[in-house]
Amino acid sequence: MSTALVTDLTIFVLALLVGIEVIGKVPATLHTPLMSAANSIHGIVLAGALLIGVTAHTVVGYILAFVAAFFAAANVVGGYAVTGRMLKMFRRKAAPAPAPAPAPAREAVAGERQESVRS
Amino acid sequence: MSSFTTNMQLVYVLAAACFVVGLHLMNSPATARRGNQVSTAGMVIALIATLVLLIHAGSVTAVGWTVLIIGALLGSAAGLWSARTVQMTAMPQLVSMFNAVGGGAAALVAVYGYIHDESAPGGVLGSTSVFTVLDVIIGSVTFTGSLIAAGKLQGLLTGSPVLIKGGRAINLALIVVALGSAAFMLTTASLPALLLVVLASLAFGVLMVLPIGGADMPVVISLLNAFTGTAVAMAGFVIQNWALIVAGALVGASGGILTKLMADAMNRSLANIMLGGFGTGDTAVAAVVSGDVPIRSIAADDAAIQLAYASKVIIVPGYGLAAAQAQHGVAELAKLLEDRGIEVSYAIHPVAGRMPGHMNVLLAEANVPYPQLKEMDEINPEFPRADVALVIGANDVTNPAARRPGTAISGMPILDVDQAQSIIVVKRSMGTGYAGIDNELYANPKTSMYFADAKKAVAEMTAAVKTLVG
Numbered sequence: 001m002s003t004a005l006v007t008d009l010t011i012f013v014l015a016l017l018v019g020i021e022v023i024g025k026v027p028a029t030l031h032t033p034l035m036s037a038a039n040s041i042h043g044i045v046l047a048g049a050l051l052i053g054v055t056a057h058t059v060v061g062y063i064l065a066f067v068a069a070f071f072a073a074a075n076v077v078g079g080y081a082v083t084g085r086m087l088k089m090f091r092r093k094a095a096p097a098p099a100p101a102p103a104p105a106r107e108a109v110a111g112e113r114q115e116s117v118r119s
Numbered sequence: 120m121s122s123f124t125t126n127m128q129l130v131y132v133l134a135a136a137c138f139v140v141g142l143h144l145m146n147s148p149a150t151a152r153r154g155n156q157v158s159t160a161g162m163v164i165a166l167i168a169t170l171v172l173l174i175h176a177g178s179v180t181a182v183g184w185t186v187l188i189i190g191a192l193l194g195s196a197a198g199l200w201s202a203r204t205v206q207m208t209a210m211p212q213l214v215s216m217f218n219a220v221g222g223g224a225a226a227l228v229a230v231y232g233y234i235h236d237e238s239a240p241g242g243v244l245g246s247t248s249v250f251t252v253l254d255v256i257i258g259s260v261t262f263t264g265s266l267i268a269a270g271k272l273q274g275l276l277t278g279s280p281v282l283i284k285g286g287r288a289i290n291l292a293l294i295v296v297a298l299g300s301a302a303f304m305l306t307t308a309s310l311p312a313l314l315l316v317v318l319a320s321l322a323f324g325v326l327m328v329l330p331i332g333g334a335d336m337p338v339v340i341s342l343l344n345a346f347t348g349t350a351v352a353m354a355g356f357v358i359q360n361w362a363l364i365v366a367g368a369l370v371g372a373s374g375g376i377l378t379k380l381m382a383d384a385m386n387r388s389l390a391n392i393m394l395g396g397f398g399t400g401d402t403a404v405a406a407v408v409s410g411d412v413p414i415r416s417i418a419a420d421d422a423a424i425q426l427a428y429a430s431k432v433i434i435v436p437g438y439g440l441a442a443a444q445a446q447h448g449v450a451e452l453a454k455l456l457e458d459r460g461i462e463v464s465y466a467i468h469p470v471a472g473r474m475p476g477h478m479n480v481l482l483a484e485a486n487v488p489y490p491q492l493k494e495m496d497e498i499n500p501e502f503p504r505a506d507v508a509l510v511i512g513a514n515d516v517t518n519p520a521a522r523r524p525g526t527a528i529s530g531m532p533i534l535d536v537d538q539a540q541s542i543i544v545v546k547r548s549m550g551t552g553y554a555g556i557d558n559e560l561y562a563n564p565k566t567s568m569y570f571a572d573a574k575k576a577v578a579e580m581t582a583a584v585k586t587l588v589g
Contacts, residue, residue, distance in 0.1 A: 005246055008356055008364055015135070015352075015365040019372025022142045031377060031476035032210065034145050037155060038373050039214050039344055041138050042221045044162065044366040045351045046191070047131075047169040048228040048358055053183040054176045055235050062186045064234075068227040069190030070197075071220035076166075078198025079217050080159050082210070085202065087152045089483040 033086045040079025046072035123175060130168040131362035137161025138366050142373065148489075165362045194220075207484050208441045210477065211340055212269040218343045219265035225350035225367075226258025230313065232357045237308050245305060247357060252301040254353035255313065256320045261346040263324030268339050271328070278333025286326055293323045327393070335392045337470070337477075338381045342389070345374025381470070414549070417567035419576070422543050423583030425567075426452075429506035431462045433498065435534055436482065439512015439546065441472050443573035446485040449511060452581045453487070459588060464491050466498040466508075466534050468516040499535045508539035510560075512546065512573045518558045526556060542566040545576045 023034070049068035056065045141158025144150040173179050179187075198217070205213045229251045236247060270276040283289070297319040300312040331339055348370025355363025382389050426432060434453060440446060453463045465487065471478035479492060493501070502508060510517055517536040521528045536542055542565050549561070549568075560566055569576055 002246075004359060005356075008359065008361075011361055012352060012356075012364050012368050015368035016372045018139055019142075019369040020376055022139060022146075022369070023373035023376045030145060030148060030151060031380065032480055033151060033155075033476065034142075034373070035341060035344060035377055036210070036214055037142065037145055037158060038348065038370045038377070039217050039221070041142070041158060041162070041366050042225075042344075042348045042351045042370045043217075044134075044138075044165060044362055045221055045224045045228065045354060047165055048351070048354050048360060048363050049224050050166075050169050050173060050187055050191070051358055051360065052228060052231045053173055053179045053187045055178065056183050056186075056231070057180060060234065061231060062182060064227050064231040065183065066186045066190040068224045068231070069187050070194035071224035071227070073191040073194030074198035074201075075194075075217045075221040075224065076162060076198070077195040078202040078213070080155070080162070081199050081202035082205065082213060083155050084152075084159075086207075086210070086480055087155055089207075089480060 033083055036079065036083040036086060040076060040083055043072060043076025043079050046076050048072070124172065127168050127172050128361045131165055131360065132365075134161040134165035134168070134362055135365035135369075137164065138369055142369065165366075168362075206444075207481055208444065209273070210480070211337055212272045215265045215269035215272065215340045215343065218340065218347045219262050219269070222258040222261030222265065222343070222347040222350050224258075225347065225354040226255050226262065226317070228354040229254035229258070229357045230317065233308075233313055234310060237310055248304050248308070250353045250356035251313070252304060252316060254350050254357060255316050256297060256301075257346050257353065258350035259317050259320035260324040260327065261343050261350060263321045264328045264346075265324075265340070265343050267325055267328040268336050268343065271333050272336050276329075278336075280332045281329040283326065283329065286330060290323060290326055293319045293326070297323070331392060335387065338378055338387070338389070338392055341374060341378040341381055345371050345378060348372075348374050414561055415564075415567045417543065417569050419569070419579035419583045420587075422567070422569055422580050423587050425507050425541060425543065426456060426461075426509070426580065427459065427584050427587050429456075429461055431501075431505045432456055432507045432509060433464055433466050433502065433505045433539065435466045435468075435508060435510040435513050435517060435536055436478055437468075437471055437511065437513025437516065439514075440573045441478070441481050441512070443512065443575075445511065445573040445577050446481045446487075448574055448577035448581065450482070450485040450487050452577055452584070453491070455581060455584055464493050464498065464501070466495070466502075466536075467492055468495055468513070468534055469532070471513065471516065495532060495534060502535045502538035505539040506541065508536045508542045510536060510542065510544045510546075511577070514546070514558055515556075517560050518556070519563075520556065520559050528556065536560060537563055537565070540565070543569055545569045545571060545573055547572055 046069065049065065049072040052061065052065040052068060056062055137157050138161050141154045141161060144154030144157060201213060201216070232247070233251050267276065271278050297316050300315040300319070303309065304312045328339060348367045350367070352364050352367025352371060355361065355367055378389065382392065434449060436446070436449065440449060456463050465482060467478050472481060482492060515528055515531070517534055518528060519533070519537050520526045521531045521533045523529060537560055542560065542563065544561060544566060546568060548570065561568060571579070
C-alpha cells in the first residue's frame, strides 16, 4: 500500500467523521435546504470531470469528458442556485420587521427571533 | 505527482475547509445563507485551481478544451434553468435529478480513468481497480435509482410500489454478475468486465427503487444523495484528488445522518424501506373505521363560521396542500383570521410535505411569518386550547391509530389534532394516505369533513369568511 493511498484513506475517514459531527446538530426546519446544500457540494465532481481533459486524446475520451462535464456542471450550478433560492425565502419571511433596518442588523434580529421560537 | 500538483492539493484543502464551515453555518437559519455563500466560495476556489492545473498540464488539446467548455456551459445552463424555474413543491425531484447527474459524472470519471490506465504502460493498479469498481457501482446505481425516484415523485411513474415477479432473484443475479466481474478485474485489467459492472449496476438501481412506495421516496433520495457523495469520494481516490475525497466523504456522512433522521421521523427503519414499501408488509390489522361509521361533511359557509368565531385556530398543512399549490391561499386565510384577532399557528409535522423541512420552505414561499410555524413537540400541548384545528391535505400524521400498537403506522409520532375542540378536515376524498389505512380522526364526532381540492376549499372558505364578517 503506497503512502499516497494511506494519506487519501486518512483524509477520507477524517472527512467522514467531520461530516457526521457537522450535520448532527441541524434543526429539522433546515433539513431540505441542507440536503440541497450537500447535494451541491458533491458537484465538486466537476473538478474530476475537467481533469479528464488532461489525458483525453481519443474520441471515446472526448465523449466521456463531455458528458461528465455536462452532468457535473448541471449538478454544481443548479445545486447552488436552488439552495440559494430556498434560503432567500427563509430570510424574506423571517424578517417581517415593520421598521426597515439596515440589512445586516435585520438579519441578526431575525436570527434571534428564530432562536427564541425554537426554544 | 509533481510538486506543482501537490501544491494545488493545498488549495483543494482550503476549498474543503470552506465546505465544512459552510455546512456548519447551515445549522441555524440566521447563518444559513452565509453558509451557502462560503460553500460556493469553496467551490469556486476548487474549480479555479482545477483550471490552473489543466493549463499547467499543457496537454489539453484544442478539441479537449472545446469539449470541456461546451459541456460545462451547457450543463450549467441546464442546471441554472431548472433551479430557477422549478416549483418549490417539485424540489425533491430536482434534488434527485442532481443526484443522478452527480452520480453519473462520478461513474464516468472512473470509467475514463480505467480506459486510460488500461492502455498506459503501467496498467491498472490493484488499489485503483478497487476504487474504480466501487465508484462505478455506487455511481451507476445512483444514476438510475435517482431517475426512477424523480419519475415517481413527478408522477411519470406510478408512486405505488412496483413488485416485479422474481425481483429478488434478478437482484441477486445482478449482484453476483457485478461482484464477479469486479473480482475478475482485480486480477486482470479488463474493460468489458468493467462495462458489465456498469450495466448490472444500472439495472440494479432501477430494480432497487421501483418496489419502494412514493411515501418513502424522500428517504430514498436522501440515501442516494449520500451514495452520490460516496461515489464522488471514490472518484477522488481514482484520480488522487483531495477535494473530491473530502467533499464526497462530507456529503456521504451528512447524507447518511440526514437519511437516518428522516427515517426516524417517519418511524421507519431503513432496512424496512429498502426491502419493501407500505402495504407489502404486515398491514392486515389496519382497518378499524368501517363503512357504516357516520362521517360528517361540511360546506364552506359552516367552516367559515367555525373559523371566524374561534379564538385560536391551528392549521395542519400536509402534502395535499403542497400538491394543490394552496400555500398562498392558506396564508391569505390565516391573515384574514389574524386581522380579526384570532390566534393562528401552523402545526408542522417533521415529515409534512415530502421531506423534513419541506413544508417550512413552502410556507416561507407564501410569506407566512416564521413565529407562526410550530414544530410538533411545541404545538401538541396547544391543541386542547384550540377551538378549531384545520387539517389541509394531511392524513397519516394526524391518525390517532398511531398511538395503538398493531397498525401500519404504530409508533409514528403524530400531531394531537383530535385534542382540539373541533376539527375541520379538507380532503379530496375518503381515500387513504400513504400508509394505506383509514384515518380514525375522520370518524371522530368532533370532526367535519370538507371534501374539496385544497386550493379550491381554501379560496371558498376565505370568501365565506369575508362575506360573514363584512
